[in-house]
Amino acid sequence: MTRDSTVQAALDYFHGGEFRKTLTRRIAYQTESENPQQAPAIMAYLSDEITPQLESLGFSCQIIANPQTGKNPFLLARRLEADADFTLLTYGHGDVVLGDDANWHLGLSPWELHAEGNRWYGRGTADNKGQHSINLAALAIVLNARGGRLGYNVKLIFEMGEEGGSPGLEQVCQQYRDWLAADLFIASDGPRVSAERPTLFLGSRGVFNFSLQVKLRDGAHHSGNWGGLLSNPGIRLAHAIACLVDANGRIQVPELLPAPLSATIRHHLAGLELGTAPGDPQIAPCWGEPGLSAAEKLYGWNTLETLAFTTGNPAKPAHAIPPSALAHCHMRYVPGSDVDHFAEHIRHHLDRHGFSDVAILGPVNCFKATRIDPDNAWVRWSVASIDRSVGKTAAVLPNFGGGLPNACFLDTFGVPTLWIPHSYPACSQHAPNEHLLADVACEALQMMTGLFWDLTEQVQALACDRHG
Structure with a gap:
């Protein structure tokens, strides 16, 4: 078969209903990693759903226990070809956030795939069952088209705890570093910059979680008797946050800022428009760091957010000065x-501004910030492959705006990391009514089929260069 006929086979597979049938089956597994009662479903997804497909493609598979007690297992798989001296590493996660069944639109269930026009609803359609199902389907199509031989090895690490911060992933990557050793990493997660534009991102922003607390006394006191005499923890905490980030979202602590954007980063982010699709929230043009475009703020800069703030009893406020206040930030x-x-920087800044009564609780660095050089040759190769498959120039993001465990692959295995997302910003990921766009999924299947096909030719070209 030719490249064109193989990409056409991917289209036939999608329009013939096979992809939808597979995704329907996978959505039905209630793999909520935050729900301990779903441990059987989580194991079944690995053993009864993913392993059989991989074994049918010639992979050897092993399900291993999580090195962290009580956390979900991993599936490791590899397909080795005789004389192949190039290895592709890929990744996916089969766990999902809580279904939140009661808050979906009437007639929708998070555990049933429901097609409504271009939208395919179901928990995991966008994050991540739909995305890894596209990639595995594309790999199977290329294997069939090339008579069962790719010319390169494929290895896979599959986790079931990504929604909980990927516990144990780094330890597994370290423990099985030789078994999973590779030359290139390609995987899919997160959204494109827009539904219409294929996207390639090269790493992710990091996530640093912390809480701020003001606890001044043991109980509340009547505001008519004590108001104006007792320090109010809610007011104290509000002003403490305001000294960290101003009224327009600009970070006020210089030590929390990154280095100025390089010319290369600015070049790749130039011209990217965000928030223009139907259903997108309206971007506040004056929010965040002045002088940066929306894309530069999202992909090239640091942000500090207050995620939740409580003082007193919001559900039933009393005429009393509360004893404490708590804000969750990141x-x-x-x-x-x-x-x-x-x-340390936050502590020193608070102290300098008179907020020594504000405690910093549980600072945790969940995901390390990573990226590869946007001028890497593999980036140019993948952009050319995507353009050849669908006639579109992919947006190249130095890093994803959210957090991913990319450091496990980039740092541990020392390979270039290419992420090709198959979702879009308004997919309701992590919320009720999560969905995958059918046309984006179809286009993604074409792109990944072409990419896996082109990798064979690229590996052959690299081998010729090495041997003169």
């Missing part, structure tokens, strides 16, 4: 930030 940060000292 930072999204790019490579080059001084994350190892974020907590």
Whole structure:
């Protein structure tokens, strides 16, 4: 078969209903990693759903226990070809956030795939069952088209705890580093910059979680008797947050900022429009760091957000000065930030501004910020392959705006990391009514089929270069 006929086979597979049938089956597994009662479903997804498909493609598979007690298992798989000296590593996660069944639109269930026009609803359609199902289907199509031989090895690590911060993933990557050793990493997660534009991102921003607390006394006191005499923890905490980030979202702590954007990063982010699709929230043009475009703020800069703030009893407020206040905050940060000292910088800044009564609780760096050089040869190769398959120039993002466990692959295995997302920003990921766009899924299947096909030719070209 030719490249064109193989990409056409991918289209036939999609329009023939086979992809939808597979995704329907996978959505029915209630793989909520935050729900301990779903441990049987989580194991079944690995053993009864993913392993049989991989074994049918010639993979050897093993399900291994999580090195962290009580956490979900992993599936490791590899397909080795005789004389192949190039290896592709890929990744997926089969766990999902809580279904939140009661809050979906009437007639929708998170555990049933429901097609409504271009939208395919179901928990995991976008994150991540739909995405890894596209990639595995594309790999199977190329294997069939090439008579069962790719010319390169394929290895896969599959986790069931990504929605909980990927516990144990780094330990597994370290423990099985030789077994999973590779030359290139390609996987899919997260959204494109827009539904219409194929996207390639090269890493992810990091996530630094922390809480701020003001606890001044043991109980509440009547505001008519004590108001104006007792320090109010809610007011104290509000002003403490305001000294960290101003009224327009600009970080006020210089030590929490990254280095200025390089010319290369600015080049790749130039011209990217965000928030223009139907259903997108309206972007506040004056929010965040002045002088940066929306794309530069999202993909090239650090942000500090307050995620939740409580004082007193919001559900039933009393005429009393509350004893304490608590805010949950986090930072999204790019490579080059001084994350190892974020907590110290916040502490010193609060103290300098008179907020020594504000405690910093549980600072945790969930995901390390990572990216590869946007001028890497593999980036150019993948952009050319995508253009050849669907006639579109992919947006190249130095890093994803959210957090992913990319450091496990980039740092542990030392390979270039290419992420090709198959979702879009308004997919309701992590919310009720999560959905995958059918036309995006179809286009993604074409792209990944072409990519896996082209990798054979690229590996052959690399081998010729090495041997003269």
